[in-house]
Amino acid sequence: MSFSVTEPSSRQKWFAGTLVITYALITMIPLLWIMMTSFKTPPDSISYPPKVVYEPSLEGYVNLFTTRTRLSPEALAELPPPENFAEEIVRNRNMVIAGPSKFGGRFLNSVIIGFGSTFLSIFLGTLAAYAFSRFKIPLADDLLFFILSTRMMPPIAVAIPIFLMYRQLGLSDTHLGMILLYTAVNISLAVWLLKGFIDEIPREYEEAALIDGYTRFQAFYKVVLPQAATGIASTAIFCLIFAWNEYAFAVLLTSGTAQTAPAFIPTIIGVGGLDWPAIAAGATIFLLPVMIFTVLLRKHLLRGITFGAVRK
Amino acid sequence: MAEVILENLSKSYGKQKAVIDMNMTIEDGSFVVLLGPTGAGKTTTLRLISGLEKIDEGSVKIDGRVVNEEIPAQRDVAMVFQQYSLYPHLSVRNNLAFPLRSPILKTSKDEIKRKVDEVAEILQISHKLDNKATELSGGEMQRVSIGRALVRDPAIFLMDEPLSSLDARLRADLRIELKRIHHDLGSTLLYVTHDQIEAMTMASHVGVLQEGELVQFGSPREIYENPTSVYVAARLGSPRINLLPAAVFNDTPNDVHTLGLRPEHIAYGDGEDATVKRIEHLGDHTRLHLDFKGHAVTGLSPEGNPYTQGSTIKIKPVNPLCFNEAGNRITGRVA
Numbered sequence: 112m113s114f115s116v117t118e119p120s121s122r123q124k125w126f127a128g129t130l131v132i133t134y135a136l137i138t139m140i141p142l143l144w145i146m147m148t149s150f151k152t153p154p155d156s157i158s159y160p161p162k163v164v165y166e167p168s169l170e171g172y173v174n175l176f177t178t179r180t181r182l183s184p185e186a187l188a189e190l191p192p193p194e195n196f197a198e199e200i201v202r203n204r205n206m207v208i209a210g211p212s213k214f215g216g217r218f219l220n221s222v223i224i225g226f227g228s229t230f231l232s233i234f235l236g237t238l239a240a241y242a243f244s245r246f247k248i249p250l251a252d253d254l255l256f257f258i259l260s261t262r263m264m265p266p267i268a269v270a271i272p273i274f275l276m277y278r279q280l281g282l283s284d285t286h287l288g289m290i291l292l293y294t295a296v297n298i299s300l301a302v303w304l305l306k307g308f309i310d311e312i313p314r315e316y317e318e319a320a321l322i323d324g325y326t327r328f329q330a331f332y333k334v335v336l337p338q339a340a341t342g343i344a345s346t347a348i349f350c351l352i353f354a355w356n357e358y359a360f361a362v363l364l365t366s367g368t369a370q371t372a373p374a375f376i377p378t379i380i381g382v383g384g385l386d387w388p389a390i391a392a393g394a395t396i397f398l399l400p401v402m403i404f405t406v407l408l409r410k411h412l413l414r415g416i417t418f419g420a421v422r423k
Numbered sequence: 424m425a426e427v428i429l430e431n432l433s434k435s436y437g438k439q440k441a442v443i444d445m446n447m448t449i450e451d452g453s454f455v456v457l458l459g460p461t462g463a464g465k466t467t468t469l470r471l472i473s474g475l476e477k478i479d480e481g482s483v484k485i486d487g488r489v490v491n492e493e494i495p496a497q498r499d500v501a502m503v504f505q506q507y508s509l510y511p512h513l514s515v516r517n518n519l520a521f522p523l524r525s526p527i528l529k530t531s532k533d534e535i536k537r538k539v540d541e542v543a544e545i546l547q548i549s550h551k552l553d554n555k556a557t558e559l560s561g562g563e564m565q566r567v568s569i570g571r572a573l574v575r576d577p578a579i580f581l582m583d584e585p586l587s588s589l590d591a592r593l594r595a596d597l598r599i600e601l602k603r604i605h606h607d608l609g610s611t612l613l614y615v616t617h618d619q620i621e622a623m624t625m626a627s628h629v630g631v632l633q634e635g636e637l638v639q640f641g642s643p644r645e646i647y648e649n650p651t652s653v654y655v656a657a658r659l660g661s662p663r664i665n666l667l668p669a670a671v672f673n674d675t676p677n678d679v680h681t682l683g684l685r686p687e688h689i690a691y692g693d694g695e696d697a698t699v700k701r702i703e704h705l706g707d708h709t710r711l712h713l714d715f716k717g718h719a720v721t722g723l724s725p726e727g728n729p730y731t732q733g734s735t736i737k738i739k740p741v742n743p744l745c746f747n748e749a750g751n752r753i754t755g756r757v758a
């Protein structure tokens with residue numbers, strides 16, 4: 112038997128593994144519950160004791176994306192046979208599909224605002240972080256502290272001034288307004304995180320590029336950016352998660368055109384009681400973009416999340 | 424290929440003076456080696472010429488034009504950094520091609536391939552061209568850094584201790600290769616090193632830096648045979664020059680404070696007694712470590728080494744270098 116200082120023993124590995132899996136299971140249970148509920152029928156979703164084994168149904172998803180009207184059994188009987196599965200599910204409840212719901216549009220708003228503000232935060236944050244990292248800026252430390260200080264109170268504390276300001280500027284319930292707001296909140300995080308990552312990139316790389324015949328901007332673009340990819344990816348995920356999940360400002364500032372999914376989902380009310388499967392279906396679909404984004408950037412994230420502690 | 428002239432060049436970092444009032448002419452096609460201990464200002468000099476550092480005072484002229492205000496790209500210089508600085512996200516091939524693809528050179532694809540292959544051949548890294556830069560050993564990385572300079576044909580090559588991280592064998596190979604490239608291309612080189620073999624074998628001129636000042640500039644022979652100070656004398660020569668207080672020898676002139684004895688300044692079999700402390704056989708020559716009136720003296724044993732450890736032999740200085748109290752050279756003779 113040989114002992115190693117760096118390699119954990121199999122018992123340690125087993126213990127660590129169990130711990131991580133237990134933690135993962137605990138945090139996954141609510142998610143799992145939401146996903147399970149989204150595939151239940153409304154009666155199954157409120158049955159007591161809760162059903163763990165049930166016949167899956169797409170009713171929640173159909174209800175999420177449609178509006179429906181109730182018809183009398185006689186009127187229903189006169190209709191031609193249902194054209195698709197959605198129609199069939201709805202008819203079983205004595206209803207017909209009246210049209211699409213607002214969910215699709217609200218979801219699209221979330222995508223535009225979430226990804227738009229993430230892009231803007233990263234774009235501005237990277238440039239600012241690069242400048243703070245590389246150039247002699249007068250009062251750089253004070254400026255950085257000032258940037259961070261914007262996060263020293265919860266953003267919602269300034270909700271009323273922002274609400275009034277947005278009304279004056281005509282930014283209420285607009286995509287641009289929400290993008291600017293989320294960017295303003297995220298930018299301090301972006302600058303600080305990205306500055307850490309860029310500080311880690313040796314200046315010699317850019318200096319070599321300068322000598323190799325490139326301008327500073329070209330050196331930034333060709334040498335610094337690819338190396339900061341890890342940092343940019345993890346910062347982007349943090350920014351996206353905030354903008355994607357933000358609820359309070361969304362409720363306060365949006366009601367129609369620019370309403371995001373988090374503000375919309377709780378307003379889904381079924382006929383005769385809350386339509387839990389539809390709400391759960393909304394939540395499930397809502398989770399997907401962040402999950403896909405994170406999985407796509409996973410490779411970078413795993414290295415980047417250590418905040419530059421491990422390099423090379 | 425161009426002449427580079429430094430005029431009254433100065434640079435400070437805060438209070439720390441890194442380069443002080445430096446004047447130097449690097450002739451077209453010359454191979455100038457900068458010598459000096461760590462902190463002497465060698466790297467700063469290269470950075471001022473390349474434009475990575477802003478000039479405080481004085482000027483840098485490349486090919487007749489003052490380049491003080493030009494960005495590095497406009498100055499047409501190539502530089503090999505002291506620490507390797509390969510682009511980690513690129514393959515070796517793309518690292519080598521990087522300068523050729525710059526907006527200034529805009530080389531054609533075929534030409535890039537031809538040059539990269541040629542340089543890779545010279546530096547013995549052809550088999551690694553498709554590796555990522557991070558998958559190389561330290562020595563290979565440094566060779567690629569050198570290669571990134573060699574693919575170009577700049578006004579001047581600036582090299583900051585490029586061979587110091589290589590093993591002895593490769594260093595010897597590349598020394599010869601660099602000398603050959605310099606000879607074939609007729610390029611101008613400013614080369615920083617600690618290694619005196621590199622200085623002696625490659626340089627057409629040697630500049631010695633002391634705390635930011637250029638204290639002597641001349642051919643390697645001149646620097647070796649005619650150093651103007653103790654400091655310069657100690658930069659070249661292996662084993663190092665022996666520095667002895669003048670008082671250990673009789674009848675030295677009064678103003679002489681220190682005597683500098685290189686191994687060839689020591690004659691054996693005549694003069695005063697010294698004890699052989701240690702004998703080092705180095706293959707092609709043998710070093711004698713002597714104790715002479717309480718001072719350590721290192722010399723080269725004559726062919727065949729007739730001495731043994733512990734024996735007493737007579738030594739006598741022959742035309743040693745004389746220095747005054749301030750460490751400056753006095754051209755006088757000891758009887």
Ligand SMILES: Nc1ncnc2c1ncn2[C@@H]1O[C@H](COP(=O)(O)OP(=O)(O)O)[C@@H](O)[C@H]1O
Pocket residue numbers: 436439440441459460461462463464465466467468
């Ligand atoms: N970026 C810098 N900031 C502050 N001081 C520096 C900087 N670069 C060099 N120096 C100082 O300038 C002097 C010369 O340094 P350098 O040119 O690197 O010497 P060398 O290359 O001969 O070892 C040293 O005293 C060093 O500490």
Ligand SMILES: [Mg+2]
Pocket residue numbers: 462465466467505583
């Ligand atoms: Mg140096």
